[in-house]
Amino acid sequence: MNLRKTAAVTAVVLSLAATAACGGKSGSAGDNEDTDESKLPTYKVAKDVDVDSPTLKAAQKRGKLIIGAKSDQPYLGIKDADGKYTGFDIEIAKMVAADLGFSEKQIQFKTIDSSIRETAISKGQVDLMVGTYTINDERKKQVSFAGPYYMAGQDLLVRQDDDSIKGPDSIKGKKVCSIQGSTPLQNLKDNKAKYGATTSEFGKYSDCVKQVIDGQVDAMTTDDAILKGYAAQRPKKLKVVGKTFSEEPYGIGMKKNDKALRDAVSDAIEAHQKNGDYKKVYEETLGKSGSDYTKPPALERY
Ligand code: GLU
Secondary structure, three states: OOOOHHHHHHHHHHHHHHHHHOOOOOOOOOOOOOHHHHHOOOOOOOOOOOOOOHHHHHHHOOOEEEEEEEEEEEOOEEEEOOOOEEOOOHHHHHHHHHHOOOOOOHEEEEEEOEEEHHHHHOOOOOOOOOOOOOOOHHHHOOOEEEEEEEOOOOEEEEEEEOOOOOOOOOOOOOEEEEEEOHHHHHHHHHHEEEEEEEEEEOOOHHHHHHHHOOOOEEEEEEEEEHHHHHHHHHOOOOEEEOOOOOOEEEEEEOOOOOHHHHHHHHHHHHHHHHHHHHHHHHHHHHHHHOOOOOOOOOOOOO
8 A cells, every 4th residue: 555545544544533432323422413403493582571680681781691501411501513502401591582582693602510500690690591400499599590491300320231220229339420519419418328429529511421431430420311311322331220319400590589580581481381392392302312201390480
């Protein structure tokens, strides 16, 4: 083989290897590749929205609604190589934004990891936070929530060939990773005597998944909705145990005591659940990771 030919063959081999290294069904881990965007609803943008909310008024003046999101959760919140956000949470954000008078182009998504959500909201770095955000009393001391719009539950992600972990009762003495500032991590730490697992903490979901694949930990714990996405992308390597052991009602976070905005966002969620958008979105995003559509939880107005 001459030198040029050898170089060409090497280039092809290298690019194939790079594709394979990305993992995922067809090589890409950074896309919601199963979602057919043409099947997603479009949302009518409301006009002359008048809500007595300082956050909304500032956003209207700015001409942009800043929404905190996740960037590495398949089917929920993914930021692709072009900087575009997609997934279930992103669609929820878009439908709410439309009812508040903001088109898709007027939304600025910002990646906000779990541990900094309350700070980002309180400091006004984001107007709304839509990212697998569990509503609970502890967080309500700092922020407010509209919703819930979805009910998840804490579960475990393990390697496909590991049959030793069958649920939360079999993680005693096991190494389990989770995410800083998340409720599932807190649950393991608060109930150490009960679960008996050694925990390690990461800021990003994708880093924790890698630990499981590489065998550095035995399992990862967080919401089933998130874990199912990772397992669906790497079905040969990962599986979800499927025994949930908490309730994680997802809400849309915003500044504390902004009741007018909270009501407007809950109204928007309700309207899009009633007109069928919510179900369509679910089926084209989160539903693709293998869980059937279930009726959303009742909104909690306060
Ligand atoms: N829903 C849980 C939480 O809010 C875990 C997922 C996350 O970290 O966003 O903490």
